[in-house]
Amino acid sequence: MRRWVVSAALVPLVLSLLSVDAHATDGVPRNYKGTLGDAGGTISFSLIKQSGKPLELVEFQFDNVTVTCDDGTTELVGAGTSWLGGMPSLPSHALDLDEVDSQEALHLHGKIQAIQGSGTLQWTTAALTSDERPQLCTTGVLQWTVARSVPPVAQAARSTASRADQGQLPQRSRTSGTVTPVPPFPWNR
Secondary structure (H helix, E strand, O other): OOOOOOOOOHHHHHHHHHHHHHHOOOOOOEEEEEEEOOOOEEEEEEEEOOOOOOEEEEEEEEEEEEEEEOOOOEEEEEEEEEOOOOOOEEHHHEEEEEEEOOOEEEEEEEEEOOOEEEEEEEEEEEEEOOOOOEEEEEOOOEEEEEEEEEOOHHHHHHHHHHHHHOOOOOOEOOOOOOEOOOOOOHHHO
16 A cells, blocks of 8 residues: 655645646637627627736627617627737726727727626617618617636646646655656546
8 A cells, every 4th residue: 555645845836836827828818708788699708818918808799789770770780809919908807998980989898807707888880871871870888798618717727737647747856855756646546
């Protein structure tokens, strides 16, 4: 029968695994999906995290949302946008985006955490009436909620633990003070 002794050397190992976990998904897009409004609308976000930077919004999209125009007509729409450079950042996970151009306005606010997020969206666009007069069409202010879909939050932890089990992460042994491979714990065999 083998005995495994857990010593003070295990604490730095566990801490090093936790610090590696923080960077295990560095640069990997984090995708969130959820609901928008009360009538079956959907919304999705793709964010990216780089070391030393806040989260950045890569793209967002909404679909199946009703806009109401000045003349009373309604239409089911979807829209989205992506950024290749100069991506909007989310300091403290806060999303605060107001973009206006000659044809449309987007107001997107909320907070996106590691697992879920919520906030509001308002989208307004220019349109023509049936007799070709200019008008505005808008979603009004809609509430949204999202949950992280890719990669799952637990995936990074499993990935790091798996690499440690395969001997791909350095582990310390107290025998000589040098870095040596340590066999996996018996419960991981």
